Amino acid sequence: xxxxxxxxxxxxEESLPELESWIRRVVEKEKYAYExxxxxxxxxDTSWQIIEDLSVKNPSVRGIKFRxxxxxxxxxxxxxxxxxxxxxxTMDADMQDSPDEIPALVKMIKEDGWDMVSGWKKTRHDxxxxxxxxxxxxxLTRKISGIQLNDFNCGLKAYKNAVVKSIEVYxxxxxxxxxxxxxSGFRKIGEKVVEHRARIYGTAKFxxxxxxxxxxxxxxxxxxxxxxxxxxxxxFGTLGMISFMMGFVIxxxxxxxxxxxxxxxxxxxxxxxxxxxxxxxxxxxxxTGFLAELVARNxxxxxxxxxxxxxxxxxx
Numbered sequence: 001x002x003x004x005x006x007x008x009x010x011x012x013e014e015s016l017p018e019l020e021s022w023i024r025r026v027v028e029k030e031k032y033a034y035e036x037x038x039x040x041x042x043x044x045d046t047s048w049q050i051i052e053d054l055s056v057k058n059p060s061v062r063g064i065k066f067r068x069x070x071x072x073x074x075x076x077x078x079x080x081x082x083x084x085x086x087x088x089x090t091m092d093a094d095m096q097d098s099p100d101e102i103p104a105l106v107k108m109i110k111e112d113g114w115d116m117v118s119g120w121k122k123t124r125h126d127x128x129x130x131x132x133x134x135x136x137x138x139x140l141t142r143k144i145s146g147i148q149l150n151d152f153n154c155g156l157k158a159y160k161n162a163v164v165k166s167i168e169v170y171x172x173x174x175x176x177x178x179x180x181x182x183x184s185g186f187r188k189i190g191e192k193v194v195e196h197r198a199r200i201y202g203t204a205k206f207x208x209x210x211x212x213x214x215x216x217x218x219x220x221x222x223x224x225x226x227x228x229x230x231x232x233x234x235x236f237g238t239l240g241m242i243s244f245m246m247g248f249v250i251x252x253x254x255x256x257x258x259x260x261x262x263x264x265x266x267x268x269x270x271x272x273x274x275x276x277x278x279x280x281x282x283x284x285x286x287x288t289g290f291l292a293e294l295v296a297r298n299x300x301x302x303x304x305x306x307x308x309x310x311x312x313x314x315x316x
Contacts, residue, residue, distance in 0.1 A: 011047060
């Protein structure tokens with residue numbers, strides 16, 4: 001199969017028929033063997049009924065329905081598991097991503113050799129309350145990750161199939177899929193300017209201060225996991241060694257001072273308690289590192305997403 005298009009959605013009943021029709025026109029013109037995987041993230045409207053109707057009219061439409069809302073990352077994760085195409089494209093269901101971008105994205109993956117291509121909505125139709133924080137988080141993410149993308153959170157992306165099968169998208173990590181791909185060894189990550197269409201149907205699902213706070217926490221989390229997820233002792237052990245040695249040096253110094261100056265009172269010195277504190281913290285960090293190593297080496301990655309219904313195919 002040439003192409004899998006993964007579309008996570010939540011309460012997008014108005015846009016789905018038009019989106020499917022538009023995608024079908026584009027991919028059939030290019031003569032792709034394709035599938036459209038719509039992942040219903042616990043919608044409370046008629047989105048699933050529409051997906052069922054679309055799958056009858058177009059056998060290339062597949063559907064996965066969660067029993068409840070798990071979030072966009074969960075929807076992408078199961079969509080990636082189910083994808084069979086050599087190229088996998090993700091796009092949002094709100095019609096703000098243009099299916100006309102699909103052929104160029106496919107070409108960049110298949111002919112130009114990119115592992116992943118991220119869309120860049122250079123001209124956006126969003127209020128400043130969304131665009132300004134977005135610029136800040138993109139700049140911060142570029143600085144920390146070293147990946148030179150302008151729009152990490154763009155929903156329109158293209159991947160080699162091997163990329164989506166090698167990463168695990170969880171929590172709110174859909175914003176940082178390029179970083180997950182980089183940590184999995186896929187370093188040819190490109191960018192393409194894409195059209196950002198004004199929203200016609202429905203309402204935005206992600207907004208507010210909480211989104212920004214979660215974004216920063218997720219960035220620090222994914223950076224830590226990427227660097228130390230398989231070797232946590234390197235992080236906790238290093239901090240533990242530094243702390244323990246500081247405490248050890250302080251206590252040795254105080255012990256020598258006591259021997260040289262017999263009247264020297266160790267217990268009355270605040271430095272004595274700092275020395276003990278550093279030594280205890282260092283020991284605790286060492287123990288934390290050992291426990292984290294045991295967890296990392298013996299805990300398989302498993303997600304407990306409850307799928308209520310499915311149309312076509314099985315998860316690989």
